[in-house]
Amino acid sequence: MLHLGIDIGGTNLKFAIIDENYNLIAFKNLKLPIQEIREVILNIITEHIDNLCKDYFDISTIGIGVPGIVRDDGYIVVSPNIPQFSDLHIAAYFTQKINQNTKIQSIKVDNDANVAALTELKIGKGMGKSNFIYLTIGTGLGGAIIINHHIFRGDNGSAGEIGHYIFNPFSDSEEEKSFRTGVLENYLSKRGIAKIAENIIENYPNSRIISENKWDVKSISDFADSGDAHSIEVFNIAGKYLGLAVASLANIFDISTFIIGGGISKSTSHFYQSAIKTANNRALPHLQNKISIEKSEHNEQTGAIGAAIIGSLE
Numbered sequence: 001m002l003h004l005g006i007d008i009g010g011t012n013l014k015f016a017i018i019d020e021n022y023n024l025i026a027f028k029n030l031k032l033p034i035q036e037i038r039e040v041i042l043n044i045i046t047e048h049i050d051n052l053c054k055d056y057f058d059i060s061t062i063g064i065g066v067p068g069i070v071r072d073d074g075y076i077v078v079s080p081n082i083p084q085f086s087d088l089h090i091a092a093y094f095t096q097k098i099n100q101n102t103k104i105q106s107i108k109v110d111n112d113a114n115v116a117a118l119t120e121l122k123i124g125k126g127m128g129k130s131n132f133i134y135l136t137i138g139t140g141l142g143g144a145i146i147i148n149h150h151i152f153r154g155d156n157g158s159a160g161e162i163g164h165y166i167f168n169p170f171s172d173s174e175e176e177k178s179f180r181t182g183v184l185e186n187y188l189s190k191r192g193i194a195k196i197a198e199n200i201i202e203n204y205p206n207s208r209i210i211s212e213n214k215w216d217v218k219s220i221s222d223f224a225d226s227g228d229a230h231s232i233e234v235f236n237i238a239g240k241y242l243g244l245a246v247a248s249l250a251n252i253f254d255i256s257t258f259i260i261g262g263g264i265s266k267s268t269s270h271f272y273q274s275a276i277k278t279a280n281n282r283a284l285p286h287l288q289n290k291i292s293i294e295k296s297e298h299n300e301q302t303g304a305i306g307a308a309i310i311g312s313l314e
Contacts, residue, residue: 004052008067014300020312028052063107119298135261162245164184192238193235194217196237207223239274261303
């Protein structure tokens with residue numbers, strides 16, 4: 001029996017097929033046409049599901065990870081980074097749309113960070129750990145909290161929205177979306193890191209970011225590794241933001257293990273050095289020098305594998 005996982009991100013669309021022992025059988029990574037309307041995106045996903053079920057006819061379950069608040073019946077309440085998917089019963093949609101000749105028995109949907117954390121718990125850096133916090137940093141910033149080997153979901157099933165931690169209380173409130181004002185995701189994400197670079201640009205006239213006009217996170221990370229002072233400072237600041245968030249979470253939950261996934265997790269060591277220094281400096285005394293911040297075990301494949309795992313669970 002095989003299980004299909006779909007990781008729908010703000011930038012990429014990923015598919016993974018695993019067997020009963022969580023071994024990866026196949027993986028596909030595509031660009032998500034984020035500018036398209038809901039129906040176009042859903043049709044693209046449906047087409048890929050049908051094709052994969054033809055190629056791997058033993059697929060019996062589907063799991064889907066999406067950014068945002070997801071009810072346990074597969075209804076997406078709100079998805080800030082894929083607004084087309086807000087107010088969408090995605091499980092019911094695919095149940096109706098996929099080819100009825102497949103062997104699919106069930107479709108489950110969960111928050112993308114939750115499914116990624118499940119991968120770390122079962123076959124990654126979280127194996128053997130009772131408690132840890134997973135952060136996925138990329139287009140947005142998501143999180144999952146593992147307590148006693150289980151995902152902590154809170155009263156409404158939406159615990160772990162670390163990207164919506166109010167990081168700057170002095171930011172001018174947006175009346176329409178006050179819940180998005182001054183949140184950590186605005187400072188620690190692809191756009192947030194580019195904004196850091198822009199904010200300190202006057203101090204670095206010889207910056208490679210400026211001379212080569214490359215503002216994406218990967219380029220800035222590469223420039224930092226090659227010694228560009230502007231890029232190093234960008235990641236020192238971004239690392240400080242991460243470290244402050246980690247220290248706050250460690251103080252609240254008494255959890256010292258943090259696993260970082262998402263595209264930004266592949267960034268320069270300057271990012272992690274700054275983060276761990278800040279976290280251990282700002283955490284409560286009994287936590288200092290106990291905090292660990294590690295890169296995800298599977299990284300690019302983590303979310304899709306986790307989606308497949310959650311789909312396979314009873």
